[in-house]
Amino acid sequence: MSAPTRSEREHYQKLVGRQILAIYWDELEGQALPILVLSGRDQNGHAATATVLADPEGNAPGHLDHRL
Numbered sequence: 001m002s003a004p005t006r007s008e009r010e011h012y013q014k015l016v017g018r019q020i021l022a023i024y025w026d027e028l029e030g031q032a033l034p035i036l037v038l039s040g041r042d043q044n045g046h047a048a049t050a051t052v053l054a055d056p057e058g059n060a061p062g063h064l065d066h067r068l
Contacts, residue, residue, distance in 0.1 A: 014068040018048065026051075042067040 004012075015038075022037040038048040050066040 011066075012064070014066065015050065015064070018068075028053075038066075038068075040068075 018038040020036050026033045036050045040048045042048045053063050053065045
């Protein structure tokens with residue numbers, strides 16, 4: 001297993017202390033896509049959310065996307 005990069009560590013660190021308040025469902029290429037609604041706001045002042053994607057580009061192993 002490779003070690004996480006600095007940017008990966010910083011990306012996921014922003015989730016620490018948040019709570020999942022709700023889950024709503026969207027779709028991506030015809031597949032159900034869970035959107036986690038988190039406590040707090042994102043960097044643009046919108047409701048904080050996280051989405052489970054394959055990777056940042058959507059085509060490889062796990063990545064939890066957020067705009068925190």
